[in-house]
Amino acid sequence: MKDHLHEETLHKERIYQGRIIELENHTVRLPDGKESKREVVRHPGAVGIICFRNDKLILVYQYRKALGKVIAEIPAGKLDEGESPEVCAVRELEEETGIKAGSCRFLCSFYTSPGFADELVHIYIAEDLKAGHKAADDDEFVEMAEVSLEEASAFIEDGTIHDAKTLYAVQYLQLQKERSSSRPK
Structure with missing residues (x-):
């Protein structure tokens, strides 16, 4: 090739x-x-978690120093050494939101900036949701939000959502919604 x-x-x-x-x-x-x-x-790699409950997408607001602003993102985090992406997805979702996933289904992986970095982000969909325990890292300050797909789309337009993994998540959910609404009943 x-x-x-x-x-x-x-x-x-x-x-x-x-x-x-x-x-x-x-x-x-x-x-x-x-x-x-x-x-x-x-970079050791990371995960992003699509968590959709009660017809709302779970996002977290977090200040991103490299951007100099707060953006809304799907819950995400860096892989710890030796940690599988699936285990990381379950851990990060609970740490950042207090939502525990009974399982996470793999969706895809992508390189964030292949021109200069080897960071690979794995996207999972959280399933079998229940209450967990929020426990963000000591140097991590996040605020959770639940938004409709329409609100998420507006966040893309106004720059509140400004990262690839979250753009992907919103696009994926919109496609799923379109597919389910076009199926014969």
Whole structure:
């Protein structure tokens, strides 16, 4: 599959090791034989959870320092070392919202910014919902909201929802709603 586009890594150097990410500089050989530099962000991966109850999408408001503003997102979080995405999805949903999923069904995975980062986000749908215990991380301040699909669409238009995983979730739910309404009764 298009192996002629492959870039061979000749040298790599870790220039930063943080709590969440690593940053590497790579020297690569391009398909035409020339050399170039690449900056690569390494990330352990994350999950996003679509939780829909009582005809409402569960969102969390959170300040995002990189953006300098509060946005509304589906509950989400970083994978802990050795943790499966499904276990992470159940854990993060409960920590951020106090909603416990009896199970989570895998929907899809996608790379957030493949031009420079290897972060892979796994999207799950929370099922068999019940009350749990909200216990956000010490440095995490979130506020839960329950919104209709119409409200979520308006949030996309006004920039309240401004991230790929939540845009995907709203689009997915809208498609499901359209499909179910077009089925013969």
